Amino acid sequence: MAERITAVKGMNDLLPADMGRWHFIEGKVRDLLGRYGFAEVRTPILEKTALFVRGVGEGTDIVGKEMYTFEDRAGEAQQGVMLSLRPEGTAPAVRAAIEHNQFGQEPLSRWYYLGPMFRRERQQKGRYRQFYQMGAEIYGSAEPFADAELIDAGWRFLRALGLDDVTLELNTLGDEACRPAFQNALITFLRERTAELCGDCQRRMESNPLRVLDCKNERCKAAVAGAPSSVDHLCEPCRAHFDALRALLDGLKLPYVLNPRIVRGLDYYTRTVFEFVSRAEGEGGLGSQNTVCAGGRYDRLIKSLGGPDVPAVGFAAGLDRLALLLAGSGRSFAEGPHLFIASLGESARVRALALASELRAEGFKIDQDLRSGGLKGQMRRADKVGAKFVLVLGEDELAAGKAKLKRMETGEEREVLLDTLAAELRACGS
RNA sequence: GUGAGUAUAGCUCAACUGGCAGAGCACGGGACUGUGGCUCCCGGGGUUGCGGGUUCGACCCCCGCUACUCACCCCA
Numbered sequence: 001m002a003e004r005i006t007a008v009k010g011m012n013d014l015l016p017a018d019m020g021r022w023h024f025i026e027g028k029v030r031d032l033l034g035r036y037g038f039a040e041v042r043t044p045i046l047e048k049t050a051l052f053v054r055g056v057g058e059g060t061d062i063v064g065k066e067m068y069t070f071e072d073r074a075g076e077a078q079q080g081v082m083l084s085l086r087p088e089g090t091a092p093a094v095r096a097a098i099e100h101n102q103f104g105q106e107p108l109s110r111w112y113y114l115g116p117m118f119r120r121e122r123q124q125k126g127r128y129r130q131f132y133q134m135g136a137e138i139y140g141s142a143e144p145f146a147d148a149e150l151i152d153a154g155w156r157f158l159r160a161l162g163l164d165d166v167t168l169e170l171n172t173l174g175d176e177a178c179r180p181a182f183q184n185a186l187i188t189f190l191r192e193r194t195a196e197l198c199g200d201c202q203r204r205m206e207s208n209p210l211r212v213l214d215c216k217n218e219r220c221k222a223a224v225a226g227a228p229s230s231v232d233h234l235c236e237p238c239r240a241h242f243d244a245l246r247a248l249l250d251g252l253k254l255p256y257v258l259n260p261r262i263v264r265g266l267d268y269y270t271r272t273v274f275e276f277v278s279r280a281e282g283e284g285g286l287g288s289q290n291t292v293c294a295g296g297r298y299d300r301l302i303k304s305l306g307g308p309d310v311p312a313v314g315f316a317a318g319l320d321r322l323a324l325l326l327a328g329s330g331r332s333f334a335e336g337p338h339l340f341i342a343s344l345g346e347s348a349r350v351r352a353l354a355l356a357s358e359l360r361a362e363g364f365k366i367d368q369d370l371r372s373g374g375l376k377g378q379m380r381r382a383d384k385v386g387a388k389f390v391l392v393l394g395e396d397e398l399a400a401g402k403a404k405l406k407r408m409e410t411g412e413e414r415e416v417l418l419d420t421l422a423a424e425l426r427a428c429g430s
Numbered sequence: 431g432u433g434a435g436u437a438u439a440g441c442u443c444a445a446c447u448g449g450c451a452g453a454g455c456a457c458g459g460g461a462c463u464g465u466g467g468c469u470c471c472c473g474g475g476g477u478u479g480c481g482g483g484u485u486c487g488a489c490c491c492c493c494g495c496u497a498c499u500c501a502c503c504c505c506a
Contacts, residue, residue, distance in 0.1 A: 131506070200503075288502090318505085406465075
């Protein structure tokens with residue numbers, strides 16, 4: 001036997017049995033975001049590495065050590081260009097918007113994307129090297145109304161999935177006017193308590209002091225309990241923005257908790273940041289990877305990527321994690337056929353093939369067993385694939401232009417004319 | 431990148447102190463000649479992750495490797 005070639009580490013096959021959940025999630029993305037006026041954009045999976053270095057931030061872990069990067073084959077006279085599999089969706093969407101002059105043509109745009117992202121991390125529950133993200137972005141409004149509508153869209157999306165134990169956590173990071181002062185205050189505070197911090201945090205103090213606030217170590221948590229909060233160091237415009245957003249969320253009856261420990265891992269965020277966190281625990285939960293959707297405002301990103309000075313706010317949701325939550329919910333997302341046609345005898349088989357084709361053309365989802373076999377086996381098959389109805393087509397029925405239509409759920413069965421079968425199925429509410 | 435745990439049938443797991451590798455589910459068939467689910471019966475399926483060592487004998491003990499899982503880190 002030849003040696004087997006297996007999938008690349010951290011990259012999962014989504015098998016047909018999983019797709020019911022995924023279609024459900026993707027359907028809700030299109031439905032919900034469509035209602036809010038978001039239009040889909042699809043960008044390439046491969047981008048120039050420079051896009052992420054500039055857009056996401058050179059110092060971030062994502063860009064610094066998690067990207068799949070390689071040199072493109074060199075052309076005739078030029079050097080190869082460094083390319084990367086996209087690790088996130090915002091920078092590519094912004095790149096496309098700039099490239100196609102979206103900002104020159106529409107002062108306000110709502111875009112969403114959906115697709116695979118790649119990060120070379122050590123995988124664990126809900127964290128894979130190829131994973132799927134949906135993201136929504138609003139370009140062109142600096143006002144808190146944009147933040148509020150976007151958060152509302154994320155909230156309604158998660159509710160539409162039936163995820164009730166998800167909570168919204170909110171924070172603000174300030175902007176270039178007030179964040180430096182806050183960071184200085186924080187660093188001063190931390191320096192006085194260096195001895196109480198874990199090794200990781202002593203390192204983070206210099207590299208990314210905000211992260212110390214997010215440490216799970218109990219001693220660190222205690223040490224930073226009285227740390228300065230970004231909310232207390234906001235400049236006047238940032239404070240007004242945050243207060244207005246909170247009032248708008250209250251008006252939307254959208255519950256949230258303030259969490260000063262939320263810090264985003266991407267450099268481009270300003271002002272508003274938020275996370276939707278799943279509180280489900282145990283088998284159906286997500287363990288430590290429980291942030292299911294997260295985002296914030298990034299007013300400087302478009303300009304820093306060479307576009308006009310246009311403000312933006314957006315979020316991304318991890319679809320693998322949502323699928324995991326749905327899988328643990330015990331709900332069924334089976335996509336069974338309307339009708340399974342069971343045929344007996346060669347001429348009935350021939351008729352069944354044509355009948356299936358006609359009904360499929362009418363819009364019905366039809367299944368049949370393509371192997372010859374007894375009625376029992378075909379019934380079992382129909383049950384297994386979750387068919388709502390079974391049509392039993394034998395030689396006797398065929399001669400009379402009839403067949404028996406059985407509703408699987410109740411077992412009731414009655415004769416129907418083949419000519420009126422489509423109308424019958426429609427009437428049955430299938 | 432760091433730490434811990436696990437590895438036996440497609441899946442979930444058994445197998446006493448080292449003594450013939452098993453069950454449930456799933457799959458196929460039958461009980462029921464043209465009626466699914468429930469029940470009962472039968473069946474196919476295995477290099478016990480890989481390599482070495484100890485032993486009369488290894489799923490079991492020892493060493494190495496690999497993979498996976500969870501956690502840290504990071505993030506959605």
